Amino acid sequence: MSKEALEWLNRNTLIGFTEKRGKAWHYRADLQSEEPNHYPGPIPVEDVKRRLFGWEAVSSPVYVESPVTGGLAEVPGRQAILRGDNGHVMGIFTDGYEKHPYVEWLINTIATLLEDDLSIGSAGLLRGGAVAWVSVEVPENVTTPEGVEFRPHLFGATSFDGSLATTFKRAVTNVVCDNTMAAGLAEAGQQIKIKHSRNSKVRIGEARQALNIIYQVADDFAAEVAALCRTTVSDTEWNAFLDAHAPLPDEPGRKRTLAENKRDTLTKLWHHDNRVSPWRNTAWGVIQAVNTYTHHEQTVRGAGRVERNMLRAVTGGFDELDQATLHTLNAVREEPVGVSAA
Structure with missing residues (x-):
């Protein structure tokens, strides 16, 4: 992996509960900013908002160069989604595309689903900020009698490049190898997906019931x-x-x-x-x-x-x-x- 990619990971991902899981594989002390991206306990919500999501996704008209006049002509029915802080173009869509801002959808919605204080275990940006995730975890590792140590969590992610619908799902992190595994190994993990379309919203009651949140994950996974x-x-x-x-x-x-x-x-x-x-x-x-x-x-x-x-x-x-x-x-x-x- 290039130094540029490692530098991005060290500055645009936040890793919590390192006293329980250890440092991330990509950690490099010389690539850290003045604020390290590792936290011994949970990542403060305000740090996620400030360090990762402290910018706005902006919709802008799309223009192309006219072969006749050499000037710019607006493309009807199209919009570009840009980072408001640096102008990076994250995606181009029809006018029917609906933005799902990261703070609103990945922090506020998860807080509502859990009806409790957030304990953020990891969060990050990829693809120049066009993809983001937040993982909400239990404070303590769970260890089965067979010696398998894991962390159940609720995982939320979305995108501004069209690669992902906004998704919430149960999952498990296997601590010994930092692997993501299905919360239910015998069947597809429970998840909710919301498309980036007009009037898109989360039906909180239905989502909470479908996901069973993270409280049942530990028992289900340990039994399997x-x-x-x-x-x-x-x-x-x-x-x-x-x-x-x-x-x-x-x-x-x-x-x-x-x-x-x-x-x-x-x-x-x-x-x-x-x-x-x-x-x-x-x-x-x-x-x-x-x-x-x-x-x-x-x-x-x-x-x-x-x-x-x-x-x-x-x-x-x-x-x-x-x-x-x-x-x-x-x-x-x-x-x-x-x-x-x-």
């Missing part, structure tokens, strides 16, 4: 972890899983090399990495191996790793990953993995 840890995966089944998850092409070449590298990395995680190996020979170990590989080891093209991971967390990519892993594991076992839906 226990079931997965009780499910034994033999060495033979692990090898069969690798064959199904990362099959080797018959012919030599780039595809076979990529598959071999993927299998080698997964095997090292399975046997030797403390993010995975403590749960080796269990179904949880299989989930953890694939999730950790995808978060931290897989080659990323066309986007920074933190951007890719954050967008997957919002769009449900990691929910789908965990479910697909379970499906593949079930296909190579005589008995299906016993995980009830959250």
Whole structure:
């Protein structure tokens, strides 16, 4: 990752509860501003507003150069959304596009959903400020009897570039590897999406009921972890899983090399990495191996790793990953993995 990308992360993301989770992987002391972006406890709401969301998204007409006169002609029915502080163009839309300001939608709405003081665990801007997220977390880590330490949270994100509808969803952060995981491993995580259209709004009562907020997440997730840890995966089944998850092409070449590298990395995680190996020979170990590989080891093209991971967390990519892993594991076992839906 370039120094410019690292500098952006150190100045445009805020990381809370570091006494519980440690420093973020991108932390660099020499790239911090006068105000460090790490907080031992929760991130103050006012710091998020001031340091990240202290600017306005502005709608502006769109103009193009006329090939006849050389002057500028306004494009009817189109608007550009710019940062009011530096003029950065974040997106171009029809007149029907409705802005969802970050403070209103990611702080005020979450506060209303929770009916309580905010405990912000992380917040950040990506793509020059065109994408933003806020994660609201419980103060203390939850540790299961099987030694899995996690943090349940409510995740909110939106965009000014058209890449995301405003989304609120339950999720879990696995502390040992800083991975995002589905709150319900057996099914898609509960979420609410609101399009950027005229008269868009959150129906608070419906959203609260659908999300079950974060209070039920800990019990649901801990029960699923226990079931997965009780499910034994033999060495033979692990090898069969690798064959199904990362099959080797018959012919030599780039595809076979990529598959071999993927299998080698997964095997090292399975046997030797403390993010995975403590749960080796269990179904949880299989989930953890694939999730950790995808978060931290897989080659990323066309986007920074933190951007890719954050967008997957919002769009449900990691929910789908965990479910697909379970499906593949079930296909190579005589008995299906016993995980009830959250």
